[in-house]
Amino acid sequence: MGHGTSSFQPKNKTVRWIDSRLPIFSLMNEQAVDFPTPKNLNYMWTFGAILVLMLVTMIVSGITLAMHYAANAEIAFERVEHIMRDVNFGWLLRYIHAVGASMFFIAVYLHIARGLYYGSYKAPREILWMLGVVILILMMATAFMGYVLPWGQMSFWGATVITNLFSAIPFVGPSITEWLWGGFAVDNATLNRFFALHYLLPFMIAGVVILHIWALHVSGNNNPTGVSVKSSKDTVPFHPYITIKDMFAVVVFLLLYGWFVFYVPNYLGHPDNYIPANPLVTPAHIVPEWYLLPFYAILRAVPDKLGGVILMFGSLLILFLVPWLDTSRVRSARYRPMFRWAFWGFVFSCVALGYLGAMPAEGIYVTLARIFTIYYFAFFIILMPLLGLIERTKPVPNSIAESVLDKDDGLPDPQEQTWIWGGNRPRSPRLPRLGGRATLPGGSGRPDAAPAAPRKD
Numbered sequence: 001m002g003h004g005t006s007s008f009q010p011k012n013k014t015v016r017w018i019d020s021r022l023p024i025f026s027l028m029n030e031q032a033v034d035f036p037t038p039k040n041l042n043y044m045w046t047f048g049a050i051l052v053l054m055l056v057t058m059i060v061s062g063i064t065l066a067m068h069y070a071a072n073a074e075i076a077f078e079r080v081e082h083i084m085r086d087v088n089f090g091w092l093l094r095y096i097h098a099v100g101a102s103m104f105f106i107a108v109y110l111h112i113a114r115g116l117y118y119g120s121y122k123a124p125r126e127i128l129w130m131l132g133v134v135i136l137i138l139m140m141a142t143a144f145m146g147y148v149l150p151w152g153q154m155s156f157w158g159a160t161v162i163t164n165l166f167s168a169i170p171f172v173g174p175s176i177t178e179w180l181w182g183g184f185a186v187d188n189a190t191l192n193r194f195f196a197l198h199y200l201l202p203f204m205i206a207g208v209v210i211l212h213i214w215a216l217h218v219s220g221n222n223n224p225t226g227v228s229v230k231s232s233k234d235t236v237p238f239h240p241y242i243t244i245k246d247m248f249a250v251v252v253f254l255l256l257y258g259w260f261v262f263y264v265p266n267y268l269g270h271p272d273n274y275i276p277a278n279p280l281v282t283p284a285h286i287v288p289e290w291y292l293l294p295f296y297a298i299l300r301a302v303p304d305k306l307g308g309v310i311l312m313f314g315s316l317l318i319l320f321l322v323p324w325l326d327t328s329r330v331r332s333a334r335y336r337p338m339f340r341w342a343f344w345g346f347v348f349s350c351v352a353l354g355y356l357g358a359m360p361a362e363g364i365y366v367t368l369a370r371i372f373t374i375y376y377f378a379f380f381i382i383l384m385p386l387l388g389l390i391e392r393t394k395p396v397p398n399s400i401a402e403s404v405l406d407k408d409d410g411l412p413d414p415q416e417q418t419w420i421w422g423g424n425r426p427r428s429p430r431l432p433r434l435g436g437r438a439t440l441p442g443g444s445g446r447p448d449a450a451p452a453a454p455r456k457d
């Protein structure tokens, strides 16, 4: 990150005074203003910013909820109802937090899918990716423990099912489980420690996110071509080009988030969690929140308890190995026709496992869950290493600039486009086409293009 050696000279005297003693403004300028960013990033690259926003939203709304909540099994359920009914805008706070968890996972799954599709996990971004996997695991643990806090039926029984998994560990399993519970069942002690950890983990996530972004700023962004940045022609400054795009995406994301919060706040939750926890009544179907369903389906696809637990945790841990499992020299799936199929098959399997996780663990549902579990693991263990060796990739552009200039994207001809990248940039010569439509004589390669008119500005 910044070493205080940048040529940045703050205009304001006070800022300059501080910066010469603690170059924090230089650092910010270097990392968030001037930072060279590939000019071809698409909207899949806006989820990082959305995730940062979600993390902050969850921490702020969570701390405020904690001011009115009590982690006591006798009154926890009523405290949540008190927040909903008596606390000023308590209902809004709670829905922002509860729906926020789902929105956070929507964003993180898209962020991960982007990484898988464009090969963002490949060298030199292995540590960046692995830090992401650590964040994902911490997020799941945090969400799981948060769901226990309202002390409804699903809170209690979800906690019972998941903590019981540890009892499958040979010899020490039952002792570990009792140690986790702080007793002989999920009870007050369990609720208390889950609250303590649910409060702690988001700050650990924030710490890992800082490392994640640090690692990102060492290697720089990947981009849709997967081709590394070669020169300044390939990049634009982070501000205002990326900041404005991120802000636009954030607004669109907030519209969806707001729609859930204000119109269907309980849509993504389970109605049984509005029944107070009752250790004497087991719900007909115990299901986790939607974002954990694929992993729950993997757990139940295996007839043996320990085997199920190993596969479920294995399905997450295998993500750590992805940078080494993929043997392809080409990063982006854009140029990998076979991998692209394998990738969409993987996405389909995850969605299918999500559906199956919500269905009863019997008959056809279990059979299908087994098939998709096999595909889930085969994608990583068989397809990733194999396709890298046998696949014939499409021609990869020499540089990001070349791929951007060559693309017939319906925009005005790049030669007329200097106003987008800044008026005083040197005009790049038109590169020869690698394919697609033939260039019309004297034209821009687009039959419908009007002759270039000189811009007045």
Ligand code: HEM
Residues within 6 Å of the ligand: 044, 045, 046, 047, 048, 049, 051, 052, 055, 108, 111, 112, 115, 118, 120, 121, 125, 128, 129, 131, 132, 133, 135, 136, 205, 209, 212, 213, 216, 220, 221, 222, 223, 319
């Ligand atoms: C709280 C959760 C997370 C936050 C706040 C976060 C934040 C960010 C940000 C700000 C970026 C740069 C912008 C972008 O590429 O979208 C980024 C990039 C990246 N993240 Fe995350 N991230 C999170 C979780 C994850 C997870 C779970 C993974 C993978 C398992 C991951 C893998 C990556 C990778 C590989 C990149 C580099 C992408 C590229 O340059 O092409 N992140 N992250």
